[in-house]
Amino acid sequence: MAKKLMKGCEAIAEAAIQAGCKLFFGYPITPQNEIPEYMAARLPQVGGTFVQAESELAASNMIYGAAAAGCRCMTSSSSPGISLMQEAISYMVGSELPAVIVNIMRPGPGLGGILPSQADYRQAVKGGGHGDYRVLVLCPASVQEAADLMADAFDLADTYRNPVMVLGDGLIGQMMEPVEFKQRPPAVLPPKDWAANGCKGRKPNIINSLYLVPEVCEQVNHRISARYKIWEEKERRCSGYNLDSKYDLLLVANGTVARVCQTAIDELKAEGHEVALFRPISLYPFPVPELRKAAARAKNVLVVELNMGQMRDDVDAFLQGKVPIHFYGRQGGMMAAPEEVIEAAKKILAGRSN
Amino acid sequence: MQTVFAKPDSLATISTHYCPGCMHGIIHRLVAEILDELGVRERTVGIAPVGCAVLAYNYFNCDMIEAAHGRATAVATGVKRGRPDLCVFTYQGDGDLASIGMGETIHIANRGEKVTVIFVNNAIYGMTGGQMAPTTLPGQVATTCPLGREVETAGWPIRMAELLSSLRTPGYIARVAVHTPLHAARAKQALRKAFTYQVEGRCFSLIEFLSTCPTNWGMTPIEANRWLEQNMMPYYPLGEYKTPE
Numbered sequence: 229m230a231k232k233l234m235k236g237c238e239a240i241a242e243a244a245i246q247a248g249c250k251l252f253f254g255y256p257i258t259p260q261n262e263i264p265e266y267m268a269a270r271l272p273q274v275g276g277t278f279v280q281a282e283s284e285l286a287a288s289n290m291i292y293g294a295a296a297a298g299c300r301c302m303t304s305s306s307s308p309g310i311s312l313m314q315e316a317i318s319y320m321v322g323s324e325l326p327a328v329i330v331n332i333m334r335p336g337p338g339l340g341g342i343l344p345s346q347a348d349y350r351q352a353v354k355g356g357g358h359g360d361y362r363v364l365v366l367c368p369a370s371v372q373e374a375a376d377l378m379a380d381a382f383d384l385a386d387t388y389r390n391p392v393m394v395l396g397d398g399l400i401g402q403m404m405e406p407v408e409f410k411q412r413p414p415a416v417l418p419p420k421d422w423a424a425n426g427c428k429g430r431k432p433n434i435i436n437s438l439y440l441v442p443e444v445c446e447q448v449n450h451r452i453s454a455r456y457k458i459w460e461e462k463e464r465r466c467s468g469y470n471l472d473s474k475y476d477l478l479l480v481a482n483g484t485v486a487r488v489c490q491t492a493i494d495e496l497k498a499e500g501h502e503v504a505l506f507r508p509i510s511l512y513p514f515p516v517p518e519l520r521k522a523a524a525r526a527k528n529v530l531v532v533e534l535n536m537g538q539m540r541d542d543v544d545a546f547l548q549g550k551v552p553i554h555f556y557g558r559q560g561g562m563m564a565a566p567e568e569v570i571e572a573a574k575k576i577l578a579g580r581s582n
Numbered sequence: 583m584q585t586v587f588a589k590p591d592s593l594a595t596i597s598t599h600y601c602p603g604c605m606h607g608i609i610h611r612l613v614a615e616i617l618d619e620l621g622v623r624e625r626t627v628g629i630a631p632v633g634c635a636v637l638a639y640n641y642f643n644c645d646m647i648e649a650a651h652g653r654a655t656a657v658a659t660g661v662k663r664g665r666p667d668l669c670v671f672t673y674q675g676d677g678d679l680a681s682i683g684m685g686e687t688i689h690i691a692n693r694g695e696k697v698t699v700i701f702v703n704n705a706i707y708g709m710t711g712g713q714m715a716p717t718t719l720p721g722q723v724a725t726t727c728p729l730g731r732e733v734e735t736a737g738w739p740i741r742m743a744e745l746l747s748s749l750r751t752p753g754y755i756a757r758v759a760v761h762t763p764l765h766a767a768r769a770k771q772a773l774r775k776a777f778t779y780q781v782e783g784r785c786f787s788l789i790e791f792l793s794t795c796p797t798n799w800g801m802t803p804i805e806a807n808r809w810l811e812q813n814m815m816p817y818y819p820l821g822e823y824k825t826p827e
Binding site for chain 1: 594623624625626627629636637639642643644645646647648649650653656657658659660661663664665668685686688689693
């Protein structure tokens with residue numbers, strides 16, 4: 229298929245449809261409105277259904293219902309809306325339901341703003357709602373990668389019976405880039421014989437997350453948590469830049485910030501500095517062994533984010549004090565410019581930064 | 583020998599957790615009888631609430647989904663939009679449907695989703711131990727209004743059947759009671775209409791059941807039935823509030 233110039237939100241929506249998602253439930257919020265708008269126009273053309281819910285609470289519980297009935301479904305929102313969806317996300321994990329949630333992040337706290345941010349990193353990778361749980365978090369750095377990850381997200385959700393979140397900073401949703409929707413063979417997925425979709429020819433299925441017997445509830449927690457160990461072994465994804473050459477400083481960044489870092493690295497190299505980039509694509513499971521390997525070759529690590537250092541805290545814990553870790557961040561919808569990253573990197577390279 | 587009375591197929595074989603005198607058992611049975619009579623058990627998905635009926639998924643012998651508090655109608659929307667061929671019902675109490683789930687309730691009725699809502703109004707929060715509900719009557723004592731509901735601060739009890747009937751979207755909305763055999767028989771007629779309208783793809787339907795809570799009202803079942811008749815029925819008149827015709 230030929231490449232098309234598309235806005236990130238629209239590419240995400242189209243990729244979902246091509247991945248067989250015929251059901252979308254959502255509620256308007258900037259900067260992701262192009263996803264529900266695209267779905268509202270496109271889904272009826274392919275025999276699908278779009279529902280504008282009365283709230284994010286309702287939208288997310290609608291996907292709980294559609295997923296419970298065995299249907300491939302998704303919702304999308306932005307940060308304040310995702311906070312409201314945490315109830316249903318927790319219930320979906322507890323009831324072991326597959327669904328895809330897209331968060332095109334804007335800054336907070338509170339109403340914050342509508343420009344790009346990565347301020348929901350911690351909420352996304354640590355669970356986000358009540359209870360002991362995780363969702364698998366995929367973080368694209370380009371419109372093409374966003375489209376590719378959508379197809380993966382649905383398959384991963386179905387494979388593990390767990391919600392998957394595609395986490396994009398606002399830029400991913402709003403920028404236009406060429407994108408190609410690659411035809412791929414359908415994945416071999418487990419049958420949805422657990423779904424509540426009519427009990428003809430079998431015993432009734434119950435979709436539930438209530439376990440009043442503590443021994444049973446504990447077992448359920450163990451069963452659900454066991455899949456996170458599998459993710460940490462099998463579903464780590466990362467990328468990098470300049471990692472094959474020698475470097476003194478390792479930048480760690482995700483999403484579009486990683487591309488800003490790439491530009492900064494090119495300029496730093498031109499000036500004779502040795503700098504590389506490590507980019508996690510799966511934010512949970514975080515590619516910890518790959519990060520450790522990349523960091524072991526550096527004298528310093530600089531984490532660059534559009535928040536107050538949420539991933540920095542994780543990197544700090546993963547590297548266990550073996551390499552000095554520095555941070556540069558912008559907040560409130562401000563982007564980190566390549567010049568700012570270069571300046572922060574040069575301070576470290578000159579031994580002037582702590 | 584002819585069988586004249588048996589457990590409906592749509593009810594599971596399990597002992598009840600409901601309190602003595604509680605009307606959930608009667609209402610469960612009426613719903614199950616209708617599912618049997620319409621022959622839809624094997625293509626039915628029921629949605630249980632949070633509240634006393636949270637364990638409804640153990641009692642109905644059809645596919646069941648347990649929803650978050652107040653969200654049963656959002657969950658039902660997801661099921662029905664994904665699988666319009668299924669028969670979908672929710673089973674919710676007054677706290678679930680008229681308090682925390684009020685937004686979802688109004689909007690499912692307004693969208694006219696082709697599902698059936700079973701609304702059990704017993705004017706109190708049962709499972710959490712007798713707190714004030716949006717349907718608690720003026721002056722009625724509950725643990726969070728120990729001197730009785732004061733309408734000046736808590737407002738008047740919400741009449742859901744009337745409220746939803748004001749929506750322009752077509753639907754079938756009725757209020758029934760089950761405290762006498764005659765009332766239960768009439769309730770069943772309303773239930774049959776509600777499910778039939780759904781199965782025929784005609785409209786949204788909601789049946790409000792007036793129910794007792796002897797445990798949290800602090801009454802015997804007989805006293806509770808009398809209290810329902812003398813206090814609830816005047817404030818919550820029975821009848822069909824909206825028909826699709």
